[in-house]
Amino acid sequence: MESKPFKVVISKAERGDLPQILALQKAAFLSEAEAINDFSIQPLTQTLTDIEADFDAGPILKAVESGRGKIAGSVRAYADADGAHIGKLVVHPDYQNNGIAKRLLQEIEAAFPAVGRFVLYTRVTSVKNIALYRKAGYREFGRERVSEKLEFAHMEKTESD
Numbered sequence: 624m625e626s627k628p629f630k631v632v633i634s635k636a637e638r639g640d641l642p643q644i645l646a647l648q649k650a651a652f653l654s655e656a657e658a659i660n661d662f663s664i665q666p667l668t669q670t671l672t673d674i675e676a677d678f679d680a681g682p683i684l685k686a687v688e689s690g691r692g693k694i695a696g697s698v699r700a701y702a703d704a705d706g707a708h709i710g711k712l713v714v715h716p717d718y719q720n721n722g723i724a725k726r727l728l729q730e731i732e733a734a735f736p737a738v739g740r741f742v743l744y745t746r747v748t749s750v751k752n753i754a755l756y757r758k759a760g761y762r763e764f765g766r767e768r769v770s771e772k773l774e775f776a777h778m779e780k781t782e783s784d
Contacts, residue, residue: 631726633687645670646710647694651716682731696713697711707740722754741780762778
C-alpha cells in the first residue's frame with residue numbers, strides 16, 4: 624500500500640459489516656498472537672455469534688476508506704455501572720500509523736457523552752498501544768496475568784484526567 628495518509632469515514636457499523644470486521648480483527652491481532660506465540664487468544668477465536676453479541680451490547684464503529692469502501696479499522700464499547708468499556712480497537716496492518724486508531728478512540732468515547740470513566744486493556748508489552756492510550760489521557764490502574772505469556776495493563780480515563 625502507499626505510504627500516504629488514508630482518508631477514512633468513521634460511522635456506526637451495521638450487522639452486515641460484522642463478518643468483515645471479524646476478519647479485520649483476526650488480521651490485526653495476529654501480530655499480538657505471534658508476539659506471545661499463542662494463537663488461542665480471544666480476538667482470534669471469537670466467532671460471528673460472539674461479535675453479534677458485542678453488536679447487541681453496544682456500538683461498534685468502523686473506519687471505512689473513502690472511495691474503496693474497505694473497512695480499515697474498528698472499535699467497540701459497552702457501558703455499565705463502572706463506565707464505558709472499550710475493546711478491540713483494531714486497524715488493518717496496511718492502514719496502521721495513519722491516525723485511524725486515535726480517531727476511532729475519540730469517536731467511541733464521544734458515543735458515551737454521559738459516561739465519566741472509560742476503561743480498556745492491552746498487553747503490557749504493547750508499547751505502541753500503551754503510548755496511544757497515554758496520549759489520549761489514559762493511565763494504568765492495574766495489571767492482570769492471564770497466562771504465563773500474557774499480562775494485561777488495565778487503563779482508565781476519567782472526567783478528572
